[in-house]
Every structure is written in C-alpha cells, then in structure tokens.
Amino acid sequence: xxxxxxxxxxxxxxxxxxxxxxxxxxxxxxxxxxxxxxxxxxxxxxxxxxxxxxxxxxxxxxxxxxxxxxxxxxxxxxxxxxxxxxxxxxxxxxxxxxxxxxxxxxxxxxxxxxxxxxxxxxxxxxxxxxxxxxxxxxxxxxxxxxxxxxxxxxxxxxxxxxxxxxxxxxxxxxxxxxxxxxxxxxxxxxxxxxxxxxxxxxxxxxxxxxxxxxxxxxxxxxxxxxxxxxxxxxxxxxxxxxxxxxxxxxxxxxxxxxxxxxxxxxxxxxxxxxxxxxxxxxxxxxxxxxxxxxxxxxxxxxxxxxxxxxxxxxxxxxxxxxxxxxxxxxxxxxxxxxxxxxxxxxxxxxxxxxxxxxxxxxxxxxxxxxxxxxxxxxxxxxxxxxxxxxxxxxxxxxxxxxxxxxxxxxxxxxxxxxxxxxxxxxxxxxxxxxxxxxxxxxxxxxxxxxx
Numbered sequence: 001x002x003x004x005x006x007x008x009x010x011x012x013x014x015x016x017x018x019x020x021x022x023x024x025x026x027x028x029x030x031x032x033x034x035x036x037x038x039x040x041x042x043x044x045x046x047x048x049x050x051x052x053x054x055x056x057x058x059x060x061x062x063x064x065x066x067x068x069x070x071x072x073x074x075x076x077x078x079x080x081x082x083x084x085x086x087x088x089x090x091x092x093x094x095x096x097x098x099x100x101x102x103x104x105x106x107x108x109x110x111x112x113x114x115x116x117x118x119x120x121x122x123x124x125x126x127x128x129x130x131x132x133x134x135x136x137x138x139x140x141x142x143x144x145x146x147x148x149x150x151x152x153x154x155x156x157x158x159x160x161x162x163x164x165x166x167x168x169x170x171x172x173x174x175x176x177x178x179x180x181x182x183x184x185x186x187x188x189x190x191x192x193x194x195x196x197x198x199x200x201x202x203x204x205x206x207x208x209x210x211x212x213x214x215x216x217x218x219x220x221x222x223x224x225x226x227x228x229x230x231x232x233x234x235x236x237x238x239x240x241x242x243x244x245x246x247x248x249x250x251x252x253x254x255x256x257x258x259x260x261x262x263x264x265x266x267x268x269x270x271x272x273x274x275x276x277x278x279x280x281x282x283x284x285x286x287x288x289x290x291x292x293x294x295x296x297x298x299x300x301x302x303x304x305x306x307x308x309x310x311x312x313x314x315x316x317x318x319x320x321x322x323x324x325x326x327x328x329x330x331x332x333x334x335x336x337x338x339x340x341x342x343x344x345x346x347x348x349x350x351x352x353x354x355x356x357x358x359x360x361x362x363x364x365x366x367x368x369x370x371x372x373x374x375x376x377x378x379x380x381x382x383x384x385x386x387x388x389x390x391x392x393x394x395x396x397x398x399x400x401x402x403x404x405x406x407x408x409x410x411x412x413x414x415x416x417x418x419x420x421x422x423x424x425x426x427x428x429x430x431x432x433x434x435x436x437x438x439x440x441x442x443x444x445x446x447x448x449x450x451x
Contacts, residue, residue: 005045006320008043008320009319009322012039013036013316013317013360016032016035020032021357021399026409030306037312045316045319050312050319051312059270059304060268061269062308063270063273063274064161065118066300066304067273068161068273069114069115069117069299070280071114071255072114073294074281075249077290078284080248080249081126084106085126088102088130094210095209095210096140099144100207103123103127103130104148106148107155108151108192110122111153112155113252114162115156116155116156116162117164117406120152120153120404120406124406124411125410127144127148128141128410128414131144131145140208141416145418146423149407150430153401154392155192157188157192158181158185158192159185160181160184160387161259161269163391164303165362165363165387165390165391166362168311168362168363168366169383172363172367173369173370173380176264177260177263178263178264182450183380183384183446186441187384187438187444187445188438190441191388191434194433195430198429244287244288248284254276255273258272258276259272259273277295281295313360314360314363318367323364326348326368327372330368331372331373331374335374338446341382342439342440343385344382345369345383346385348365348389349361349394350390350393350394350435353393354397357399357400358390358391358400358401359402361389361394362386362387362390365390369383380446381442381446384442392438393431395427395431396424396428398420
C-alpha cells in the first residue's frame with residue numbers, strides 16, 4: 001500500500017514535469033521546477049541537510065556546463081559561427097549530400113567541444129539559415145534539421161563533460177572522467193555512427209543532389225531577412241582577426257584537454273572550465289576591448305537552479321520510497337549478469353527519459369544503482385548503460401532531452417514547422433537500433449577489452 005507522502009510526491013513531480021514540458025506562454029523551465037522543489041521543501045519531504053548534499057552534487061557540473069557556454073558566447077562575438085555557416089556551404093561545392101555530411105559533422109563537433117544544449121542553440125539557427133538561403137523545400141530541409149539535432153544530442157555520450165546529466169551522475173557514482181572515456185567513448189561512437197548511417201539511408205531520397213545557390217556570396221551572410229542568431233553580434237564576418245580567431249580556438253582545445261589531464265591530480269572540472277573561460281574573456285578584452293557584459297547577459301545562469309530543482313524533486317522521490325521499490329524490483333536481475341545489467345538499466349533510463357525527461361531519469365537511475373550494493377564492475381556498466389539510455393534512448397520523443405525541447409522551440413521561433421509525427425517517424429525507426437547497438441557495444445567493449 002502506498003502511503004500519503006509517496007502519493008503526494010508523485011503528484012508534485014508529475015505536475016512539475018508536465019508544466020516544464022508544456023511551458024505555457026513560453027515560461028522558463030526553471031519556474032515550474034522551482035515551485036515544485038519549494039513545495040517539496042515546505043512539506044519536509046526533502047530536509048535542509050539533504051539540500052547541502054544536493055548543492056555539493058549539482059554545483060560543480062552546472063558551473064562546468066556554464067563555462068563552456070561562456071566560451072561559445074565569446075566565439076560568437078568574433079564571428080566564428082557565421083564563418084562556419086559561410087564555409088560549410090561553399091565547401092560543399094554544390095553537393096547536397098556533402099552539405100548533409102558537413103552539417104552533421106558540425107553538430108557532432110559542437111557538442112564535443114562545448115555541450116549538447118549549447119550545440120543545439122548554435123547549430124540550429126546556422127542550419128536553418130543555410131537551408132533557407134539555398135531555397136530548399138520543406139521536405140529537403142528535414143534531413144538537415146532532424147539529423148543535426150539527433151547527432152548533436154547523441155554526441156554528448158562519448159565524453160561526460162558535454163552533458164550536465166552525465167556530469168551529475170558521474171559525481172554520484174564516483175567514476176573519474178578518464179575512466180568514463182575509456183569505457184564509454186568507443187561503444188557510444190559505434191552507436192552514433194550507426195544512427196548517422198541509418199539517418200542518411202532514411203533521408204537519402206530527400207537530400208537534394210545539387211544546391212541551387214553556389215558559390216555563396218558573402219553578401220548573403222550579412223542578410224538578416226532570414227536569420228537572427230540568439231547570440232548574434234554586431235560585426236562583419238569578413239573582418240575576422242585571424243590571429244585572435246586561432247588563439248581563441250587554441251584556448252578552448254587546451255581547456256578541453258585539461259579536463260582529462262588535470263582532474264587525476266584532484267583539480268575540479270568546474271575550476272578548469274571557469275579558468276579557461278576567464279582566459280578567453282580576458283584575451284578578447286586585450287585584443288579588441290570587448291568586456292564581459294555580453295557574457296554575463298547571455299549566459300543561462302538558470303541552469304544551476306534548474307539542475308538543483310530537478311535533483312530536489314528526484315531526492316524527494318527517493319525519500320518517499322520509490323527508489324527502494326526500484327532497487328528491490330531490479331537488484332536481483334542486475335546483480336546476476338553484466339549483460340542483463342546493461343540492457344535493463346539502458347531500457348529503464350530510456351523509458352523514464354521519454355516520460356519525464358532525461359535529467360531526472362538519469363539522476364534517479366544512478367541513485368538506484370548506488371543503493372543496490374552491486375560489485376564495482378556491475379555498478380560501472382549499469383551506470384554507463386543508463387547514460388546511453390539518457391543520451392541516445394531519450395531521443396525517441398522530443399521531450400526526452402532538454403536539447404530536443406530547445407530544438408523544437410528554436411524551429412518554432414524561426415517559423416519552421418516540425419510536428420511530433422514527422423519527428424517520431426524518424427526516431428522510432430532509427431533510435432532503437434542505435435540504442436541496442438550502443439548497449440551491446442558497451443557490454444562487449446568492457447567485458448572483452450577494458451576489464
């Protein structure tokens with residue numbers, strides 16, 4: 001028999017998630033989650049002692065993600081992304097297929113260099129700008145838009161620093177960043193490659209063989225009739241300071257490398273990320289005298305509050321016994337065999353992600369794994385399978401990840417029609433195959449190579 005506190009917590013959680021996904025009148029997602037978290041605290045379901053633990057868990061990952069977003073703002077201000085849009089079109093040399101490959105590669109690299117949410121915010125307007133300039137018909141636009149979004153979001157799986165959900169779960173488990181990459185990079189890349197190939201086969205007939213507008217004139221890049229980027233600077237992409245451009249890219253690459261090189265020495269990810277962002281901002285000021293105002297104004301500081309609120313809600317579910325129910329129901333099956341642990345946790349997080357979004361799903365599944373008292377190897381493989389479920393399996397529906405929700409919002413803002421039916425027709429054919437390939441690759445890689 002479920003007690004009243006469990007029923008109350010489930011009601012609060014359900015309403016919070018519904019309003020977060022619905023976002024009436026485009027209300028920020030932090031508003032319903034803040035209200036939900038506040039109610040949970042007032043009712044005493046989560047204690048103030050729990051709050052201190054939650055702050056310790058979510059603060060580092062949130063600051064790490066925010067530091068990468070700061071870097072994207074600096075790059076945007078020097079014309080980096082407009083330069084990319086211009087060159088992607090011209091380097092495609094009139095080939096729609098080559099353009100398709102380049103845009104997908106761009107989405108993948110933006111996530112690897114920054115994070116999945118930032119990648120969606122950057123690449124979606126770029127792709128919309130390109131397909132509109134090339135006068136593609138709606139059915140010709142969808143391959144670029146849908147594939148780009150799926151690849152950008154799935155690309156957060158290979159390295160943990162590209163996704164706040166991965167970072168928070170990583171801290172709960174206590175797995176190092178380098179160990180994560182050792183066990184996860186190859187299996188998730190196999191899955192992403194399979195998804196990319198299946199997407200190409202699905203969209204091949206709709207990808208135009210030849211682009212109408214080639215070569216692209218620089219004047220087209222300056223036109224604002226079809227395009228306004230959310231971080232759009234006032235500047236001329238022809239006047240790029242190439243020395244500054246190269247040094248900024250170098251700072252970002254070095255910062256990314258430092259995540260893996262310095263964390264084994266006890267230096268926190270958030271310190272490395274914020275230090276790299278600070279160096280980038282200072283260098284820009286020295287070079288072209290642009291201060292920090294745009295970074296402060298455009299950085300989505302609410303990410304920290306959103307992550308905190310979601311963890312409060314998940315912690316509330318744990319405190320009322322739902323976590324114990326999951327543990328008692330699944331522990332026997334997961335503890336028996338690594339393959340069972342991989343499939344069960346991957347599928348569990350996939351289902352939860354597509355019901356309530358991947359951030360609470362991966363938090364909840366990770367806490368359940370910790371409480372199961374499993375062998376270290378099973379703990380690690382179950383956790384990594386959960387990440388695959390939350391990063392790849394969650395792509396089945398648009399509500400599965402915050403990144404796909406942002407993508408749908410961006411499309412609507414730019415007047416591009418994208419229905420759930422169009423999205424689901426693609427994902428229900430492609431994502432399950434990519435998910436199972438990733439999960440089986442993870443199992444084989446860890447058992448045959450890493451162990």
